[in-house]
Amino acid sequence: MASTTPKTYIVEHLDPELGPWSELEYIAIAKESEQNGAKFFLSSLPPAFKVPEGLKAVPAFTAETRGVEEIYANDKSRVCLLDPAAKSDLSPEDGDKFDVFLFGGILGDDPPRDRTSELRKKGFEGRRLGPIQMTTDTAVRVTRLVVQGKTPLDKIGYLDYPDLVFNEHESTEMPFRYVKGADGKPIMPERELTTKNIITMTPPPVQIHPPLINSANPWATTIQDLERLFLCPSTGAVTTRTSIITTAFPHDPSKHQYAFFNPTTHASTRPDPQPSIAVTDPSQTASLNTLGYSPLPLETYLSYIKEITTRHLSPPTPSSSSSPETISKLTIKPFIISVTGTPQQVADSYRLVSLVSSEVPVPLHVEINLSCPNIPDSPPPAYSKSALLEYLFEIRQAVPEGARVAYGLKVPPYTHSAQFRELIDALDEDAGNGESEVSFITATNTLGNCLVLDQEGKQVLPGEGLGGMAGSALHPLALGNVKCIRALLDERKGTLGHVSVIGVGGVMDLGGYRRMRKVGAEVVGVGTSLGVKGLSVFAEIEEGVDGVW
Numbered sequence: 001m002a003s004t005t006p007k008t009y010i011v012e013h014l015d016p017e018l019g020p021w022s023e024l025e026y027i028a029i030a031k032e033s034e035q036n037g038a039k040f041f042l043s044s045l046p047p048a049f050k051v052p053e054g055l056k057a058v059p060a061f062t063a064e065t066r067g068v069e070e071i072y073a074n075d076k077s078r079v080c081l082l083d084p085a086a087k088s089d090l091s092p093e094d095g096d097k098f099d100v101f102l103f104g105g106i107l108g109d110d111p112p113r114d115r116t117s118e119l120r121k122k123g124f125e126g127r128r129l130g131p132i133q134m135t136t137d138t139a140v141r142v143t144r145l146v147v148q149g150k151t152p153l154d155k156i157g158y159l160d161y162p163d164l165v166f167n168e169h170e171s172t173e174m175p176f177r178y179v180k181g182a183d184g185k186p187i188m189p190e191r192e193l194t195t196k197n198i199i200t201m202t203p204p205p206v207q208i209h210p211p212l213i214n215s216a217n218p219w220a221t222t223i224q225d226l227e228r229l230f231l232c233p234s235t236g237a238v239t240t241r242t243s244i245i246t247t248a249f250p251h252d253p254s255k256h257q258y259a260f261f262n263p264t265t266h267a268s269t270r271p272d273p274q275p276s277i278a279v280t281d282p283s284q285t286a287s288l289n290t291l292g293y294s295p296l297p298l299e300t301y302l303s304y305i306k307e308i309t310t311r312h313l314s315p316p317t318p319s320s321s322s323s324p325e326t327i328s329k330l331t332i333k334p335f336i337i338s339v340t341g342t343p344q345q346v347a348d349s350y351r352l353v354s355l356v357s358s359e360v361p362v363p364l365h366v367e368i369n370l371s372c373p374n375i376p377d378s379p380p381p382a383y384s385k386s387a388l389l390e391y392l393f394e395i396r397q398a399v400p401e402g403a404r405v406a407y408g409l410k411v412p413p414y415t416h417s418a419q420f421r422e423l424i425d426a427l428d429e430d431a432g433n434g435e436s437e438v439s440f441i442t443a444t445n446t447l448g449n450c451l452v453l454d455q456e457g458k459q460v461l462p463g464e465g466l467g468g469m470a471g472s473a474l475h476p477l478a479l480g481n482v483k484c485i486r487a488l489l490d491e492r493k494g495t496l497g498h499v500s501v502i503g504v505g506g507v508m509d510l511g512g513y514r515r516m517r518k519v520g521a522e523v524v525g526v527g528t529s530l531g532v533k534g535l536s537v538f539a540e541i542e543e544g545v546d547g548v549w
């Protein structure tokens with residue numbers, strides 16, 4: 001009997017990331033499903049997956065974290081798996097037999113996991129769509145033409161491997177089969193045909209999973225530190241200590257120090273000028289520091305990243321230690337490169353990172369640190385709208401057309417609404433009428449001008465003893481900052497709604513992680529607690545999270 005149930009097209013998307021092409025394809029599928037009385041699901045979505053606004057806006061679309069096995073546990077016979085290895089081709093009669101058409105396997109894994117064969121083994125009946133590979137939206141379109149439009153597969157007009165022309169000088173051959181449109185051209189998502197910008201979304205979203213990272217700090221200084229952080233399975237990205245292009249910060253161990261302290265008693269560790277992991281009294285959960293920036297220039301960090309990724313992401317050989325699974329996870333683990341300097345230096349840093357990004361197999365992001373409280377006579381620029389605008393203007397000049405490296409700002413803790421306004425107004429003004437180019441805000445850095453007196457009443461740090469405070473004593477202020485910044489970004493949806501917040505400040509354990517997520521942090525950073533506990537802080541949080549990030 002002919003089925004009258006509306007058709008549902010399901011694409012399995014197991015990757016926390018969504019490339020710009022896929023986003024356009026999904027929007028096209030959603031809109032065409034809507035026009036044809038069908039539904040479109042993305043299933044098996046990882047919790048970190050951010051559904052793009054353009055997709056959410058189409059009523060026919062549903063985002064599902066469950067897999068098809070679960071959704072149709074009792075009704076597998078309604079589901080048809082589009083499977084290149086199936087025995088028979090899809091036919092118009094299949095529109096009567098099945099209500100759900102499943103496209104398995106948009107996977108982040110490299111080498112690709114054969115999700116279609118996994119689903120096949122689970123008993124979903126399969127049909128073929130022909131010998132030539134199609135884009136995802138084409139595969140759904142062809143299926144719809146067959147099962148809803150009742151056109152046999154071999155009667156559909158196709159265009160194989162068409163040239164996509166960008167302008168009179170540039171074109172590229174598309175390695176897929178497309179459906180021929182009424183105008184004789186291949187049917188593609190709207191903007192694919194008109195602009196090369198589609199190859200990148202602007203600005204690029206920050207996709208970090210698990211959403212737990214180290215913040216920029218002294219325990220991310222050396223190549224050994226960075227390698228350990230890169231290999232740590234409980235974190236989703238590595239942040240480098242802040243560096244300056246071509247400049248080694250003049251680190252002076254007699255002036256630049258840090259200590260951990262108990263925020264109630266002020267019992268503290270001896271100040272340490274070396275960026276080493278100190279094992280301390282567990283009640284010393286706060287930190288105070290007079291450090292400036294890394295004694296190593298940006299170029300050194302970029303060479304470290306090249307070295308680490310070459311060592312761990314080259315194709316596995318019998319002697320290499322990384323399995324293909326580890327390699328595929330690590331290739332989506334970004335390095336967030338923390339930089340600072342004058343607006344010109346920061347723009348040049350961005351240019352350099354952009355250049356290097358094409359030479360390394362992992363995503364690179366730039367975090368512009370505008371918030372260190374410890375530089376004499378240099379107030380953190382992020383407290384001032386005009387200073388922020390100078391940076392935002394210069395960096396804009398450095399951003400290329402097309403593919404680009406995501407960038408964000410590291411901001412200090414703000415303590416009243418006028419300070420938040422300086423930030424938001426600067427971002428808004430920089431964005432003009434369009435979407436801001438900024439991808440993320442990292443809040444917060446340390447709180448300046450704090451003083452710790454030990455149990456004998458002596459200041460713990462050198463000089464005036466004043467320094468940037470962090471750790472548990474900063475946590476309530478950092479939470480408040482993340483909450484306010486998220487709300488203010490959301491208030492300006494069109495220009496700033498897409499900006500992610502990386503929440504940092506006093507996250508010492510699972511409780512801190514959860515609180516940060518609750519107030520709107522998409523990703524959570526850890527500084528002081530990494531110094532206190534070492535890498536085990538990440539494993540501890542991951543264990544507590546128990547899969548529910």
Ligand SMILES: Cc1cc2nc3c(=O)[nH]c(=O)nc-3n(C[C@H](O)[C@H](O)[C@H](O)COP(=O)(O)O)c2cc1C
Nearest residue numbers: 215216217242258289444445470471505506527528
């Ligand atoms: C000793 C020390 C050095 C730091 N150095 C940097 C730095 O170079 N760049 C930066 O952006 N933040 C730096 N921070 C700030 C941290 O990244 C983080 O924003 C802040 O400490 C709050 O997080 P926490 O409470 O988890 O430490 C430093 C923090 C500490 C404790």
